[in-house]
Amino acid sequence: MESGADSHACFKTTRWTLVAMAGGESDEAREAMEELCQAYWFPLYAFARRSGHPSAQSKDLVQGFFLQVIEKHLFSRANADKGKLRTFLLTAFRRHLSHEARREATLKRGGGESILSIDELDAESWYHEQLIEGETPEHMYDRQWALTLMEKSVRSLEEQWRARGKASLFAHLKPFLTRQPEAGDYPSLENDLGISRSSLKTSVHRLRAEYRSQIQEQIEGTQLAGGDWQEEMRSLIRALASPPGS
Numbered sequence: 425m426e427s428g429a430d431s432h433a434c435f436k437t438t439r440w441t442l443v444a445m446a447g448g449e450s451d452e453a454r455e456a457m458e459e460l461c462q463a464y465w466f467p468l469y470a471f472a473r474r475s476g477h478p479s480a481q482s483k484d485l486v487q488g489f490f491l492q493v494i495e496k497h498l499f500s501r502a503n504a505d506k507g508k509l510r511t512f513l514l515t516a517f518r519r520h521l522s523h524e525a526r527r528e529a530t531l532k533r534g535g536g537e538s539i540l541s542i543d544e545l546d547a548e549s550w551y552h553e554q555l556i557e558g559e560t561p562e563h564m565y566d567r568q569w570a571l572t573l574m575e576k577s578v579r580s581l582e583e584q585w586r587a588r589g590k591a592s593l594f595a596h597l598k599p600f601l602t603r604q605p606e607a608g609d610y611p612s613l614e615n616d617l618g619i620s621r622s623s624l625k626t627s628v629h630r631l632r633a634e635y636r637s638q639i640q641e642q643i644e645g646t647q648l649a650g651g652d653w654q655e656e657m658r659s660l661i662r663a664l665a666s667p668p669g670s
Contacts, residue, residue, distance in 0.1 A: 461490045467568035474561035479548045489520045509646035566663035577638035600628050601635050
């Protein structure tokens, strides 16, 4: 993993820092809050479903939780000594589920207000596609969190390469974000792209380095300033690699 950002990470204002410090009042903080909610609703939905809640109720629980996040400025209560957004959100969501269980009623979504645009059928389809037999709710939550960070990193990287006029090159090299190319991969790429093998190898190396940097940036964006992004990355790699229920 590249370490170029290590020297200034503790001074960097992450998206979570912005939301926590601003309390959701500024336009910039609200935009950051909306982005966080949109990006990370599915790990919470998956946690609720894997915990035994029906689809419709899980959707309502997530909607109601993010309504509380916004209305009660939940992020302003973040403990800087425990600066992982992943952990903070799950702990808060568990409290929300316990509160709703005590009320013994399905959430009423804040008088009909919808915080997020969630298609229930799509959410269920995604849930069943991602479901692994025997997986605990906690493991599925962490795994979906990791996959969300990776997806955001790929999207950001794709936008950058498109802006540089290299959308076609990115599309051809995208499979190598997560694996090293083999010798047999190069002939067809040389033919399709019309560039030399040495140029291909340089492009693949650059793409993979930028991907690592994007993942680092995404992880740092979900921690309070000074958080250990490398430790968090190791945790997410374990979530992707370890067996369900571990």
